Amino acid sequence: GVTARPLRSVARSHPQMFASFDGTGISYEVWGPTDCLGPVVLNHGFAVDPRVNWCLTGVVDRLTEEGFTVIGMDARGHGRSDKPHDAKWYGEDTMAKDVSVLLDELELGSVDVVGYSMGAIVSIVLAIEDRRVRSLVAGGVGRAVVERGGLDTGTVSNTAIAEALLSDDPEVTSRPDVSGFRALADFVGADRRALAASARAARSGPMALEQITARTLVIAG
Numbered sequence: 001g002v003t004a005r006p007l008r009s010v011a012r013s014h015p016q017m018f019a020s021f022d023g024t025g026i027s028y029e030v031w032g033p034t035d036c037l038g039p040v041v042l043n044h045g046f047a048v049d050p051r052v053n054w055c056l057t058g059v060v061d062r063l064t065e066e067g068f069t070v071i072g073m074d075a076r077g078h079g080r081s082d083k084p085h086d087a088k089w090y091g092e093d094t095m096a097k098d099v100s101v102l103l104d105e106l107e108l109g110s111v112d113v114v115g116y117s118m119g120a121i122v123s124i125v126l127a128i129e130d131r132r133v134r135s136l137v138a139g140g141v142g143r144a145v146v147e148r149g150g151l152d153t154g155t156v157s158n159t160a161i162a163e164a165l166l167s168d169d170p171e172v173t174s175r176p177d178v179s180g181f182r183a184l185a186d187f188v189g190a191d192r193r194a195l196a197a198s199a200r201a202a203r204s205g206p207m208a209l210e211q212i213t214a215r216t217l218v219i220a221g
Contacts, residue, residue: 043119049079
């Protein structure tokens with residue numbers, strides 16, 4: 001497995017911003033060589049950001065050491081990106097559009113895409129909609145992508161996650177199904193109102209998985 005390493009790559013990175021299709025400011029970073037095997041786009045999970053999901057775990061360093069250019073985008077409501085508090089600004093379909101705009105911004109013709117949890121759903125939507133995705137890795141998701149079109153709301157309700165993020169009631173915030181989301185948000189110093197809005201907008205409904213043409217690897221475990 002990949003182990004955590006000193007953040008040598010991060011030290012060479014400089015966060016940048018772009019305006020997405022609806023004017024939302026989105027932050028991203030680029031690591032690694034410019035004459036690369038990649039580029040690889042990494043989409044992070046709910047409540048965190050690329051540094052937590054991909055840098056601290058050593059993934060960015062491993063990829064850059066292998067010669068890839070790595071792009072990590074802070075999903076709206078997360079990291080350094082804008083954090084509106086209304087659910088209308090969110091949803092994985094919207095986040096996938098943000099990635100497409102970033103590919104336009106960087107004038108990229110084709111990319112490999114890796115996503116974890118929420119980022120996996122974003123990556124799947126992107127692969128359905130954007131033919132620039134040449135390969136796809138989706139981790140931290142299961143059959144709910146097929147059965148529900150996103151978050152496994154049969155296991156944990158997106159409404160319950162939002163309520164736990166906003167509540168100060170110990171009975172709400174200590175519920176086993178949602179306490180981890182609240183604890184993670186507090187640990188990373190996230191904007192809980194923005195995350196609650198994002199949770200309420202979690203996508204559901206059919207996904208046109210048959211339209212994915214990219215080589216795809218699903219990691220479940």
